[in-house]
Amino acid sequence: MGHPGAFLNPCEELLALCDCNNFFVSCERLFRPDLEGRPVVVLSSNDGVIISRSNEAKTLGIKMGEPYFRVRAFLERRGGAVFSSNFQLYEEISARVMEVLRRSTPSIEVYSVDEAFLELPPAARERPVEWGRELRAAVLKETGIPVSVGVAPAKTAAKLAAERGKKRPETGGVFALLPGEAWDDILRDVPVEDVWGIGRQWSDFLRRRGVSTALRLRDTPDDWLEKYLGVRGLRTAWELRGIRCFPIEEYEKPQKSIHSSRSFATPVRNRESLAEAVTEFALTAGRRLRSQRSLAGCLSVSISTSRFRSPFYGAREEVVLETPTDSDIALIRAATGALSSIYKDGCDYEKAEVGLGRLSSADTVQLRLFGERDDRGSALSRAADRLNEQAGRRLLLPAALLGEKEWRPRKDRHSGVRLEDLNTLPKIS
DNA sequence: TCTGGGGTCCTAGGACCC
């Protein structure tokens, strides 16, 4: 068997996971300090399911991903506060948190909107917990967002450490999992399904074979792991041995695919409304495509009725774009064309999606032999991006989108907070 | 009545080539 990753002396280098606590709820609370101590939840798009919970909501037993309609009455009785999601706001606050983190590390990987991996500066290796506490205090002071910090030799272990910091108040939100005697005791306490990289299918499989804790996973023989869980499962076990297999990926790579989709507040029955939604999603995907300087080589459209009702109808059509493009006009044309080949009359459509794939760099275009680059459409789209960004709203949009948007997702509980409001927050000094 | 949206990586198997 070969080596699944670079071997690093476990004691030499350390990294940290910095994880924002209950991030979306914490963002909403910045503007509503009166909600401290009350159960608060944030809902997904279309107010569908719960995607962020305050500690009080967790204590009430409300689960991640729980459909909102099932707990609405319960939450009301308990004096809970509910918010529709406001991703623009969360992304802006996230950027501010990441700025603070960036200052305290030689190398950072922004892993998600609320998490980052940081290489510990060499001087901090002797005092990881103190370093973590300083980091935590700096983020709280400058952004108002509470975070947990976990320090360990490898990412998978750092995840466990951060979780421990979050769950145990006596740690002050910071925990270092360092090779030594405590290592085994801590891993013994962690159910295997709580290990980063071990999801539902794998944890069921492992438990059936008696591998029920992180410690047992760590001590499972390599050949067995590779046979049943593949190289990813093997790397996860190695990381639990303190060996770094997933390096910090400092440089942001362009995405390989871009998707834009929404569920509709009320079912859409007519072709025009569905085409309008698909046009909207193509525009959203196109804007994100251009912002990472990519061209799309193919585009797909999916439509479906509700998964929870029968008869179900769902279909997907993919079209190869003869010349890779980032032009809204080309994307919209492809999307509406694909839609017409799968649209079926008489269905109650609940969701649609536009996906862009086979992305390539806009800076190094591969021209097809008989293809012609659509420079005008591309330039027009970029000009629209600039105008709309300067204006802070959409000044320029296709006439097809001037309609009533009967497909618009629900957002009944939006706080109404706008980006500008961020600058009105009182500063803590 | 009401059930999110956005990604990544790995692997197995088929097509195709020499």
Next chain:
DNA sequence: TCTGGGGTCCTAGGACCC
């Protein structure tokens, strides 16, 4: 009835993540 042995590329589907 018999009908090789590799290698590479591509894709669909499954698993995972937040």
